[in-house]
Amino acid sequence: xxxxxxxxxxxxxxxxREILDSARARLTTDGAAALSLRAVARDVEMxxxxxxxxxxxxxxxxxxLLIESYDELGEAAEAADAAVADRADAGARWxxxxxxxRAWCVAHPGEFGLLYGTPVPGYAAPRDTVVPAVRVVTVLxxxxxxxxxxxxxxxxxxxxxxxGGAPVTVAPALAFIADHELWSGTDLADDAVAEAxxxxxxxxxxxxxxxxxxxxxxxxxxxxxxEAWLDEVARRLAADLGIGA
Amino acid sequence: xxxxxxxxxxxxxxxxREILDSARARLTTDGAAALSLRAVARDVEMxxxxxxxxxxxxxxxxxxLLIESYDELGEAAEAADAAVADRADAGARWxxxxxxxRAWCVAHPGEFGLLYGTPVPGYAAPRDTVVPAVRVVTVLxxxxxxxxxxxxxxxxxxxxxxxGGAPVTVAPALAFIADHELWSGTDLADDAVAEAxxxxxxxxxxxxxxxxxxxxxxxxxxxxxxEAWLDEVARRLAADLGIGA
DNA sequence: CACGAGTTGAGAGCACTGCTCTCGGATTGG
DNA sequence: CCAATCCGAGAGCAGTGCTCTCAACTCGTG
Numbered sequence: 001x002x003x004x005x006x007x008x009x010x011x012x013x014x015x016x017r018e019i020l021d022s023a024r025a026r027l028t029t030d031g032a033a034a035l036s037l038r039a040v041a042r043d044v045e046m047x048x049x050x051x052x053x054x055x056x057x058x059x060x061x062x063x064x065l066l067i068e069s070y071d072e073l074g075e076a077a078e079a080a081d082a083a084v085a086d087r088a089d090a091g092a093r094w095x096x097x098x099x100x101x102r103a104w105c106v107a108h109p110g111e112f113g114l115l116y117g118t119p120v121p122g123y124a125a126p127r128d129t130v131v132p133a134v135r136v137v138t139v140l141x142x143x144x145x146x147x148x149x150x151x152x153x154x155x156x157x158x159x160x161x162x163x164g165g166a167p168v169t170v171a172p173a174l175a176f177i178a179d180h181e182l183w184s185g186t187d188l189a190d191d192a193v194a195e196a197x198x199x200x201x202x203x204x205x206x207x208x209x210x211x212x213x214x215x216x217x218x219x220x221x222x223x224x225x226x227e228a229w230l231d232e233v234a235r236r237l238a239a240d241l242g243i244g245a
Numbered sequence: 246x247x248x249x250x251x252x253x254x255x256x257x258x259x260x261x262r263e264i265l266d267s268a269r270a271r272l273t274t275d276g277a278a279a280l281s282l283r284a285v286a287r288d289v290e291m292x293x294x295x296x297x298x299x300x301x302x303x304x305x306x307x308x309x310l311l312i313e314s315y316d317e318l319g320e321a322a323e324a325a326d327a328a329v330a331d332r333a334d335a336g337a338r339w340x341x342x343x344x345x346x347r348a349w350c351v352a353h354p355g356e357f358g359l360l361y362g363t364p365v366p367g368y369a370a371p372r373d374t375v376v377p378a379v380r381v382v383t384v385l386x387x388x389x390x391x392x393x394x395x396x397x398x399x400x401x402x403x404x405x406x407x408x409g410g411a412p413v414t415v416a417p418a419l420a421f422i423a424d425h426e427l428w429s430g431t432d433l434a435d436d437a438v439a440e441a442x443x444x445x446x447x448x449x450x451x452x453x454x455x456x457x458x459x460x461x462x463x464x465x466x467x468x469x470x471x472e473a474w475l476d477e478v479a480r481r482l483a484a485d486l487g488i489g490a
Numbered sequence: 491c492a493c494g495a496g497t498t499g500a501g502a503g504c505a506c507t508g509c510t511c512t513c514g515g516a517t518t519g520g
Numbered sequence: 521c522c523a524a525t526c527c528g529a530g531a532g533c534a535g536t537g538c539t540c541t542c543a544a545c546t547c548g549t550g
Contacts, residue, residue: 008497008546031363033278038536049539050499058537117363118276119461133463201467202478206447209454216364218378222446233447240485253517253526283507294510295528303508 016054018044023065028110033120037061059123062114066129069111074135076104081139090147090243091235097139098207098234099227105211106226112215116208141200142182147243149185154199154242196241203237261299263289268310273355278365282306304368307359311374314356319380321349326384335392335488336480342384343452343479344472350456351471357460361453386445387427392488394430399444399487441486448482 022043026035037058041048055061080100084093105112114120115133183193210233213219214226223229238244267288271280282303286293300306325345329338350357359365360378428438455478458464459471468474483489 006547012497031278031365033276033363033365036536037538047500048537049501052538053498113363116457116461116463118278118358120276120278125462198477202451202481205454205458205478206451207454209450209452209457212361212454212457213450216361217370218361219446232443233450236447251518257527281507282509292529293508294530297509298527 012054015044015046019051019054019061020064020068023061024069024108024111026110027065027114028108030110032062032110032114032117035062062120062123063126063129065111065114066125067132069108069115070129070132070135072108072111073101073104073115074132074139076100077136077139081143087146088150090143090150090152091238093143093146094140094238094241094243095231095234097143098230098237101136101207102211102214102226102230105215109215112211116212117216137200137204140204141197144196144200144241144243145182145186147241148183148188148196152242152244154196155240199241203241206233206237257299260289260291264296264299264306265309265313268306269314269353269356271355272310272359273353275355277307277355277359277362280307307365307368308371308374310356310359311370312377314353314360315374315377315380317353317356318346318349318360319377319384321345322381322384326388332391333395335388335395335397336483338388338391339385339483339486339488340476340479342388343475343482346381346452347456347459347471347475350460354460357456361457362461382445382449385449386442389441389445389486389488390427390431392486393428393433393441397487397489399441400485444486448486451478451482 019040022040023035026039026043030036030039035058037051037055038048040061041051044051055064077097077100080096081093084096086092119125183196186193188196210230214223219226264285267285268280271284271288275281275284280303282296282300283293285306286296289296300309322342322345325341326338329341331337364370428441431438433441455475459468464471
């Protein structure tokens, strides 16, 4: 963290932190797309060109914000899960995590827009962002896996035998969830694991949609109490997953 | 449509159309936030200031695009529903509409970003956009209402009597769905209507999340076949709504 | 302590953006 | 035909990301 604690290195750390903090503040007020490097330069009372000593480009700054935010959100989810005393109460863990995820997003709308909103025009998130990005969904999958290991099962699934066609295959890139030791404790067959993964992803999709609607103003006036609405949706999702509240 | 078919009025119509078309094209290539009025001016081979004769500001242009896009999407949904011959087959109508909505969004990613993505920084959508914005969810609610009128019912709901607390109230602004004649044919009690409305909104939330994940690149590598995935999710949602496929 | 090497901040400059203003020319309705 | 209106062009302002140069500062080493 501090390889050579020289005055210069220390100043660099401090200023880098200041830039990041200012950028995140402006993220919330101005939005990710309008993040202006000159504006953060004014915030930290430097000339714009000086900021480039710390971040080689606006995109590099965005990437740093992206990783930091993903990690913060993932940690919030993990902490909420860990805070539930009764580890066997999958319903309580599920609700706690979903509440924590929404709470973080509501508290950090700018960061949420950066993470999950419209991609910033000429910017493509580099590989480094993938690992922190999947922390949240991993937490969700872990809860489901624990519940299934304890004997819980999803309700009658419209899966292979249910209505409609064969379920879609989960691509290899989701192996970190599908192949995870999460499911090793369960006595689920491989296709049952795949089914659980799909349900978890679908639940995560719903949660994301919910938060997105709330933060992007698509449910103003349609949902009176967002917190209560989240609770209700969380319970429904848990019921679908068979990890009753 | 053409009150005074003078040469000037005709030219104005044509150029307005050209500007809108160019703007929508740039929407997909550059993104909504980076929509440059000067760029569309170059496209239509005018000087930037001339464009202001047609749209008083960039925001006004955005609003026009917003309304036009909402209407197009809403019409696509309505058309897909209307195209299903067997009006009593709620499952088929549901699947058709969800497919059509996704198809339109995939075909118009720029417009999707404008409609449902991160709000453009200093821009607030005016009232005019509300009516076209709700066309899609109205189509969904109509299908559910028709099915319930025909006797279908949602599966055991974790509602008032189910697990968890009391369901959240739907705010008055959603009256256009809740108070709609959609439900007058059903013999549902008021709270059952509210329950159906909530389920419809939740399904719409999931659909939006799904499309958003796909278009914003949050499921690259995690879902192999987006179309098949949509079908599967649509069937699960229909099953939850009790309008089985 | 001194000095060369590396780091940092400031400033000017380029090309771009949204937007406002003015000015000459074209079109319109009376 | 003519006054009123509309329209396109151009200049200009303040903002943006980014590059370059230059002077000042800090650092490890001799």
